[in-house]
Amino acid sequence: MRQTLTARFLHRIDVALGRYLPEKRLFLRSEQSTRFVRLSPLTQAAALSGTTALVAWTMVASSILLIDQVGSGNIRDQARREQALYDSRLNAIAAERDRRAEAVRQAQDRFNLALDEVSKMQSALLASEERRRELETGMTVLQATLRRTLAERDAAQDRSIELAAQLAGETGPADGPRPADLEQTLTFLTAALDETSAERDKVAEDAASAYEMVQAIAYERELDAERNDQIFTSLEEALTVSMTPLDKMFKAAGLNTKSILNRVRQGYSGVGGPLTPLSVSSKGSATELSPDEIRARAIMGRLDEINMYRIAAEKLPFAQPLKSSYRLTSPFGRRTHPTLGGSRMHEGTDMASAYGTPIYSTADGVVVRAQWVSGYGRMVEIRHEFGIVTRYGHMSKIRVKAGQRVSRGDRIGDMGNSGRSTGTHLHYEVRVDGKPVNPMTYIKAARNVF
Known part of the structure; x- marks a missing residue:
C-alpha cells in the first residue's frame, strides 16, 4: 500500500514537471541493434538540480580561496614592511651606539691631551719656582755685599775727612804724621772711595736688573697661575661630565657604587718605594701644599675614581x-x-x-x-x-x-x-x-x- 502511494506521488510530480521538462529519449545505436534510454521529467529535474548545485559550490569555493589568497598577501606585505621598519630601527640604534662610542673615545683623547698639558705646566711651574729661589738667593747676597760696601765707603769718607782736617790745620806734636804721608794716604783713600762708589753703582744696577727680572718672573708666574686655573677648571668640568654618566650607569643597574669602588680599590691597593727624607721648610714644619697642588691632588683623586669606575665596568657585564x-x-x-x-x-x-x-x-x-x-x-x-x-x-x-x-x-x-x-x-x-x-x-x- 505504501509503495503504491509513493508511486502515485512520484507520478504526479513527473506529470507536473512534464509541462516544463517534457520526456526525452536518448538513442544508442550499434551495428546490430538500436536502443534508447528514456529520460523522464523527474530524472531531468534531478540532473539539472545536481548540476546547478555543483556549479554553485564551485563558485563559492573559488571565491573563498580567492579571498584567502588576497588576505594572506596583505598580511605578508604588512609583515615585510614591519620587518623592514624594525631592521631600519635596529640599524639606526646601532649607528647611534657607534657614534656615542666614538664621542666617548674622542672625549678620552681630549682628556689625555689636557692631562699632558697639565703635566707640562706643572714642570714649567716647578722650573720657574726654582729660578725664583735662585734669584732670591742672589738678591740676598747682592744686598749683603751692597750693605758691606756702603759701610766701608762711609768709613773711608769719615777717615778721609779726618785726615784732610789734620792736613789743613795740623798743630800737633812734632812726632805726628808728616804732610807728605797724609797727602799720599788721602790720595789712596780717594782712589779707594772712587772704586767703591763704582762698585756700588754696579751693584745697584745689578740689583735693579735683578729686581726687574724678579718682576718679570712674578708676572710669568701670574700668567702660569691663570693658565693653570683655566686648565684645572676645564679638567674639573671634564671630570664632572665623565663621572655623571658612569655614576648613573651603576645606579641604573641597581648597584651600590661605593661598595663596588671599595672592593676594586682593595684589589688594586699595592704601594711601595724607597725611603726618602722628609721635606722641611725653614720654619721647621713639613712643606705646606700650594692651592694648585691641592687642586691637582683633588683632580688626581677624581682620575683615580674614574679609573676605579673603568676597572669595575670592565668586570661587570655592561657590554x-x-x-x-x-x-x-x-x-x-x-x-x-x-x-x-x-x-x-x-x-x-x-x-x-x-x-x-x-x-x-x-x-x-x-x-x-x-x-x-x-x-x-x-x-x-x-x-x-x-x-x-x-x-x-x-x-x-x-x-x-x-x-x-x-x-x-x-x-x-x-x-x-x-x-x-x-x-x-x-x-x-x-x-x-x-x-x-x-x-x-x-x-x-x-x-x-x-
Missing part, C-alpha cells in the same frame, strides 16, 4: 654579547614555553641573528663551563667579579675552555641552534649571587656610556 644586528625574540620573565608548553620563567634574554654570528664576553672573567649542558646545548658560563655569572647558550661552536681567563669583547663562540631550541638564537643570562636578573638592565644602563 652586549653581539656586535652585529639582532632581533630580540624573547625577553626576561614568565612566558609560554616554546617546546614544552605551559607558563614558565624565562631566566634570560633570547637574541636571534644569522647562524654562526660571533658571540663575545660581556665582561672580564674566568670560564667556569664550556660544554654541552642539557637544555642549553653548547653553553659557556663565565664567572665575573662581585658574585656575577653570565651564561651563553645554544651555540654552534665553543671557542674557549674551562679555566681560561677572558676579557670584555673576547670572542667565546658562535651562534647556533643546539639544545632545546626552535631556531638559531643566543640565550643570554646574568646571575647575581645565583639569582637570575634581567640582562637588559645592564645593557640599557651602559647604552649612553659604551
Whole structure:
C-alpha cells in the first residue's frame, strides 16, 4: 500500500514537471541493434538540480580561496614592511651606539691631551719656582755685599775727612804724621772711595736688573697661575661630565657604587718605594701644599675614581654579547614555553641573528663551563667579579675552555641552534649571587656610556 502511494506521488510530480521538462529519449545505436534510454521529467529535474548545485559550490569555493589568497598577501606585505621598519630601527640604534662610542673615545683623547698639558705646566711651574729661589738667593747676597760696601765707603769718607782736617790745620806734636804721608794716604783713600762708589753703582744696577727680572718672573708666574686655573677648571668640568654618566650607569643597574669602588680599590691597593727624607721648610714644619697642588691632588683623586669606575665596568657585564644586528625574540620573565608548553620563567634574554654570528664576553672573567649542558646545548658560563655569572647558550661552536681567563669583547663562540631550541638564537643570562636578573638592565644602563 505504501509503495503504491509513493508511486502515485512520484507520478504526479513527473506529470507536473512534464509541462516544463517534457520526456526525452536518448538513442544508442550499434551495428546490430538500436536502443534508447528514456529520460523522464523527474530524472531531468534531478540532473539539472545536481548540476546547478555543483556549479554553485564551485563558485563559492573559488571565491573563498580567492579571498584567502588576497588576505594572506596583505598580511605578508604588512609583515615585510614591519620587518623592514624594525631592521631600519635596529640599524639606526646601532649607528647611534657607534657614534656615542666614538664621542666617548674622542672625549678620552681630549682628556689625555689636557692631562699632558697639565703635566707640562706643572714642570714649567716647578722650573720657574726654582729660578725664583735662585734669584732670591742672589738678591740676598747682592744686598749683603751692597750693605758691606756702603759701610766701608762711609768709613773711608769719615777717615778721609779726618785726615784732610789734620792736613789743613795740623798743630800737633812734632812726632805726628808728616804732610807728605797724609797727602799720599788721602790720595789712596780717594782712589779707594772712587772704586767703591763704582762698585756700588754696579751693584745697584745689578740689583735693579735683578729686581726687574724678579718682576718679570712674578708676572710669568701670574700668567702660569691663570693658565693653570683655566686648565684645572676645564679638567674639573671634564671630570664632572665623565663621572655623571658612569655614576648613573651603576645606579641604573641597581648597584651600590661605593661598595663596588671599595672592593676594586682593595684589589688594586699595592704601594711601595724607597725611603726618602722628609721635606722641611725653614720654619721647621713639613712643606705646606700650594692651592694648585691641592687642586691637582683633588683632580688626581677624581682620575683615580674614574679609573676605579673603568676597572669595575670592565668586570661587570655592561657590554652586549653581539656586535652585529639582532632581533630580540624573547625577553626576561614568565612566558609560554616554546617546546614544552605551559607558563614558565624565562631566566634570560633570547637574541636571534644569522647562524654562526660571533658571540663575545660581556665582561672580564674566568670560564667556569664550556660544554654541552642539557637544555642549553653548547653553553659557556663565565664567572665575573662581585658574585656575577653570565651564561651563553645554544651555540654552534665553543671557542674557549674551562679555566681560561677572558676579557670584555673576547670572542667565546658562535651562534647556533643546539639544545632545546626552535631556531638559531643566543640565550643570554646574568646571575647575581645565583639569582637570575634581567640582562637588559645592564645593557640599557651602559647604552649612553659604551
